[in-house]
Amino acid sequence: MPKRGKKYLESRKKSDTKVKHSFNDAVKLAIDSSYAKFDETIDVAVRLGVDPRHADQMVRGTVVLPNGLGKEVKVLVFAKGEKEQEALDAGADFVGNDDLIEKVKEGWFGFDKAVATPDMMGAVGKIGKLLGPRGLMPNAKIGTVTFDLARAVKEIKAGKIDFKVEKAGIVHVPMGKVSFGVEKIVQNASVFLETILRLKPASSKGTYLRGIAVSTTMGPGIKIDAASVKDLIK
Numbered sequence: 001m002p003k004r005g006k007k008y009l010e011s012r013k014k015s016d017t018k019v020k021h022s023f024n025d026a027v028k029l030a031i032d033s034s035y036a037k038f039d040e041t042i043d044v045a046v047r048l049g050v051d052p053r054h055a056d057q058m059v060r061g062t063v064v065l066p067n068g069l070g071k072e073v074k075v076l077v078f079a080k081g082e083k084e085q086e087a088l089d090a091g092a093d094f095v096g097n098d099d100l101i102e103k104v105k106e107g108w109f110g111f112d113k114a115v116a117t118p119d120m121m122g123a124v125g126k127i128g129k130l131l132g133p134r135g136l137m138p139n140a141k142i143g144t145v146t147f148d149l150a151r152a153v154k155e156i157k158a159g160k161i162d163f164k165v166e167k168a169g170i171v172h173v174p175m176g177k178v179s180f181g182v183e184k185i186v187q188n189a190s191v192f193l194e195t196i197l198r199l200k201p202a203s204s205k206g207t208y209l210r211g212i213a214v215s216t217t218m219g220p221g222i223k224i225d226a227a228s229v230k231d232l233i234k
Contacts, residue, residue: 020225033219046196058164063195065188097120115145115152176188190232
């Protein structure tokens, strides 16, 4: 068992990690328990009643958080011709084609998200082994392989996140910063959880939302009463 620091242990005393709280109360406890000198991220972890080993129980999607993530997201776009200008006009930080592919091959990863037009995917695929493990590979399923670059870039800049259930059946996503306060975090979480419920696989049997917890970057996980989610998304 890892040894916890003094500040973490003091933070944990402020909340009973075994008790299940309403979503609002859990977020408030997480914020009140924050102790780091930087603006910590607030994360939500949802344990789902699915088996990701089966393709028909894979939960994956995207959602645009109404209050964003509280950080600047640097977007790279692989495009050519007039599409390059479209990406720049939309606010992309880096735009190019073969030049950027070579730069990535040399070990540069100064961006958070990557978007590509369909006609660029043949070339981008050559650096898939570099982008994939870092979660940077453009993917049509999450809207990052598209000719509609203006929309893709603007959504990412506005706070679009993509999520995918892990092998253990858990979806783990950021909801913003401690400085957002309770209301904005709850608004973001409401939109995210509504999307999670909408994506419930038809083949999923039994309880779908099996567990929910919220935590800050450095703080302990605070359990949430799954029954409160229905009230939250209303």
